[in-house]
Amino acid sequence: MTTTQITGPIAGIHTYAGDCPVCGQPIMAENNRLPHLCDTCHHPLRSSRPNSPWHNVLHCLRLYFDPRGRSTRREFWAFTLSAMALLSIEGLILLILHHNHALADIPIWVWWILPMLLICPFTSVTIRRFHDQGRGPGLYIICLLLALFGCIGIACHSMGIMPEFFTRSVTEWCWAALRADIILFSVILYTSTQHRIYGPNKYGPAPK
Numbered sequence: 001m002t003t004t005q006i007t008g009p010i011a012g013i014h015t016y017a018g019d020c021p022v023c024g025q026p027i028m029a030e031n032n033r034l035p036h037l038c039d040t041c042h043h044p045l046r047s048s049r050p051n052s053p054w055h056n057v058l059h060c061l062r063l064y065f066d067p068r069g070r071s072t073r074r075e076f077w078a079f080t081l082s083a084m085a086l087l088s089i090e091g092l093i094l095l096i097l098h099h100n101h102a103l104a105d106i107p108i109w110v111w112w113i114l115p116m117l118l119i120c121p122f123t124s125v126t127i128r129r130f131h132d133q134g135r136g137p138g139l140y141i142i143c144l145l146l147a148l149f150g151c152i153g154i155a156c157h158s159m160g161i162m163p164e165f166f167t168r169s170v171t172e173w174c175w176a177a178l179r180a181d182i183i184l185f186s187v188i189l190y191t192s193t194q195h196r197i198y199g200p201n202k203y204g205p206a207p208k
Helices: 053-062 073-099 108-132 138-159 168-191
Strands: 014-019 026-030
Touching (some): 073 108, 108 138, 138 168
């Protein structure tokens, strides 16, 4: 393994920080700081500078469908709180329209656009956050499946789609799945506050 010699009054200390999660090439950290991109495949290795909430959110959007690698707590919570704020605003608009009896004027599928746009980057950043702690995505996948089962079942029952299948008893199971999903989601949020595994792990180098 080769290291780069830095000239100047202060020489950088290069240490092995793990392999790139995409191409598998060794990553060298300079003074315990990762490079922004892998030299071989240009995969992002840490959040963009400056490390503000806005830049962390943009970083999650750039990795929209990419659950590989690891994410910091700051990156996870910046995106999660931003997504919750957007969904809260949408919910407030729904309440106002319902109070003014104007909700029926807007197709119901319009209100599903924002959650569907947010679910992919949230899934990616949550899995990367689990990777940062050395965990697999199993708990989140269970949570996601319960949410999809509950939401789809209740929506189909309310709109009268396949009434022979989505009966009242099935709908009760859907509500039970959503209640269990709230508990699992709370566990996921608590887990995401825990400390990372410092240094490289099987999912790649530490993001900072």
